[in-house]
Amino acid sequence: MAQLGGIPIIILKEGTESIKGNSARNKNIQAIKAVAEAVRSTLGPRGMDKMLVDSLGDVTITNDGATILNDLDIEHPGAKMAVSIAKNQDDIVGDGTTSSVLFASQLLTVAQELMEQGIHPSIITKGFRAAMVEALEILGKVSKNSNMDREILEKIAVTTMNSKGVAGNKDIFARIATDVMLKIMEEGKSSFDNVSNIIVLKKKGKSLKETEVISGVVLEKEPVHPLMPKLLTGDIKIATIAQAFEIKKTEFSSELRITSADQMGAFLDQEEQVMKGFAEKLKEYGVNVVVNQKGIEDTAAHYLNKAGILAVKSVTKSDLEKLAKATGAKITEDISDMSEDDFGKAERVEFKKIAGDDLMFISGCTDPKAMTILLRGGTINVVDEAERTLHDALCVIGIMIDKKNFVAGGGAIEMEISARLLDFAIQAGGKEQLAVEAFARSLECIPIALADNAGLEPIDIIANLRAKHAEKGNDGWGLEIFAGEPANNYETGIIEPQANIETFIKSSTELAILILRIDEMIRAKKSAGPPPGMGGGGMPPGMGGMGGGMGGMPGMM
Ligand SMILES: Nc1ncnc2c1ncn2[C@@H]1O[C@H](COP(=O)(O)OP(=O)(O)OP(=O)(O)O)[C@@H](O)[C@H]1O
Ligand SMILES: [Mg+2]
Numbered sequence: 001m002a003q004l005g006g007i008p009i010i011i012l013k014e015g016t017e018s019i020k021g022n023s024a025r026n027k028n029i030q031a032i033k034a035v036a037e038a039v040r041s042t043l044g045p046r047g048m049d050k051m052l053v054d055s056l057g058d059v060t061i062t063n064d065g066a067t068i069l070n071d072l073d074i075e076h077p078g079a080k081m082a083v084s085i086a087k088n089q090d091d092i093v094g095d096g097t098t099s100s101v102l103f104a105s106q107l108l109t110v111a112q113e114l115m116e117q118g119i120h121p122s123i124i125t126k127g128f129r130a131a132m133v134e135a136l137e138i139l140g141k142v143s144k145n146s147n148m149d150r151e152i153l154e155k156i157a158v159t160t161m162n163s164k165g166v167a168g169n170k171d172i173f174a175r176i177a178t179d180v181m182l183k184i185m186e187e188g189k190s191s192f193d194n195v196s197n198i199i200v201l202k203k204k205g206k207s208l209k210e211t212e213v214i215s216g217v218v219l220e221k222e223p224v225h226p227l228m229p230k231l232l233t234g235d236i237k238i239a240t241i242a243q244a245f246e247i248k249k250t251e252f253s254s255e256l257r258i259t260s261a262d263q264m265g266a267f268l269d270q271e272e273q274v275m276k277g278f279a280e281k282l283k284e285y286g287v288n289v290v291v292n293q294k295g296i297e298d299t300a301a302h303y304l305n306k307a308g309i310l311a312v313k314s315v316t317k318s319d320l321e322k323l324a325k326a327t328g329a330k331i332t333e334d335i336s337d338m339s340e341d342d343f344g345k346a347e348r349v350e351f352k353k354i355a356g357d358d359l360m361f362i363s364g365c366t367d368p369k370a371m372t373i374l375l376r377g378g379t380i381n382v383v384d385e386a387e388r389t390l391h392d393a394l395c396v397i398g399i400m401i402d403k404k405n406f407v408a409g410g411g412a413i414e415m416e417i418s419a420r421l422l423d424f425a426i427q428a429g430g431k432e433q434l435a436v437e438a439f440a441r442s443l444e445c446i447p448i449a450l451a452d453n454a455g456l457e458p459i460d461i462i463a464n465l466r467a468k469h470a471e472k473g474n475d476g477w478g479l480e481i482f483a484g485e486p487a488n489n490y491e492t493g494i495i496e497p498q499a500n501i502e503t504f505i506k507s508s509t510e511l512a513i514l515i516l517r518i519d520e521m522i523r524a525k526k527s528a529g530p531p532p533g534m535g536g537g538g539m540p541p542g543m544g545g546m547g548g549g550m551g552g553m554p555g556m557m
Contacts, residue, residue, distance in 0.1 A: 065101060239342070
């Protein structure tokens with residue numbers, strides 16, 4: 001309720017709930033801390049998994065921060081914001097979601113302490129922003145260029161996979177992910193566009209070791225004619241077509257009066273001639289395989305078979321596009337416009353039954369810009385988690401190829417930035433200095449959580465790492481979880497893309513600042529329905545909806 005010259009002015013509908021100041025802030029902070037607590041134990045190679053059970057009883061076992069947060073049915077608006085930064089992290093770099101939520105929560109925890117000491121939130125946000133800018137600057141200076149070195153890319157993939165369920169097969173997966181990304185990566189395209197040209201097909205098998213890479217595309221298809229070959233090898237010419245091999249149906253129901261057998265014959269002949277024409281034209285070009293996004297009717301299938309052409313139909317648009325990218329074909333929408341450079345090439349086309357499904361393998365493409373990973377595993381849960389892990393690995397390699405620079409992991413980069421920020425804090429001076437220092441110390445939450453989750457003593461480890469990072473040239477020193485002690489992680493090969501760290505620092509800081517700036521949370525009571533104009537507090541119609549935009553905020557108080 002506002003006051004104007006001592007007269008109270010009511011601007012909110014009766015029944016509107018509102019909390020203000022530190023109380024509003026603290027509620028949001030509490031909610032974000034709770035989200036961070038939910039994922040903290042999953043951080044790092046010794047992190048635990050979560051078992052998520054949905055309302056239908058389906059089980060997902062995962063260590064992936066983004067997956068866990070996505071599946072939680074979160075109501076609190078502050079907590080929802082934490083989930084959205086994790087999603088943002090996942091969308092930009094595909095990894096580092098747990099770290100981003102942990103760091104945001106830690107920043108808010110220290111901000112709360114500073115506020116208790118009487119420091120105003122606007123000083124804290126100013127200090128955090130300055131610290132973030134400086135942290136990114138330091139990150140840029142410390143990071144090293146990978147020069148597209150294959151060994152570095154594989155190590156980065158292994159670091160990402162260390163913390164996931166497939167850890168036992170991480171070397172195979174790192175090799176696969178690196179091979180595939182190096183082959184399909186196109187200049188000037190974002191990592192995500194490139195990753196989207198990889199088909200990951202999941203099938204049950206004996207173990208993850210059976211996973212294979214196909215230099216081409218695998219389709220869940222069978223030939224349109226039973227006599228078509230099941231195996232072709234050699235120089236195979238492929239036509240990717242998006243035109244129906246059938247007589248067009250009219251849009252109106254029309255009647256065709258056929259009065260004699262001759263007429264009938266002529267009518268059918270004409271239809272047959274068109275189909276025969278398609279097959280002959282393709283044969284003239286020397287096409288061996290037709291992959292059609294549209295239908296192929298029986299007469300067409302018959303003539304294609306007669307012409308010695310193998311054909312499949314009703315392929316999805318996205319599969320056809322990937323096939324075109326893999327084989328170097330151009331998709332034909334009208335056969336009469338076809339030209340020699342529309343065709344793609346492959347060395348092998350084969351139909352095989354895998355885990356009970358008929359699959360068509362089109363492989364041996366020379367310069368494929370789309371490829372397939374056939375992921376095999378003992379149980380569906382294993383294959384699903386392997387798919388998420390492989391996705392993380394493909395994304396980090398993609399990011400590395402795109403952005404090139406990397407840093408040491410296991411908390412090394414966080415400790416280095418922290419140490420250098422503490423020096424910078426002194427220059428900042430005043431109350432802001434406290435916020436910059438608090439930011440610097442907050443970065444230690446990553447090595448602390450890594451150590452905690454591995455059952456190691458964080459106090460000893462942090463003291464040791466602080467001493468290392470106080471000296472120049474030790475920026476690689478972090479925790480090596482498998483040895484259980486600090487190590488130079490450039491040497492142990494625990495390395496991460498600079499872009500991962502950059503994104504998580506930026507997005508966590510932005511979230512913390514956003515939360516600290518909120519000084520009131522308002523929720524309108526759901527209107528039970530006095531007719532318009534009769535709204536609470538005698539307000540004119542339309543004014544009562546002020547808090548309405550936040551109507552979906554149950555449980556916020
Ligand atoms: N052998 C290792 N020793 C120490 N730390 C490691 C090792 N391997 C990986 N790490 C560290 O583990 C952290 C990543 O853990 P994790 O993958 O669980 O979380 P995330 O990447 O933040 O989130 P998510 O993968 O769930 O999106 C990074 O800080 C990385 O440097
Ligand atoms: Mg990770």
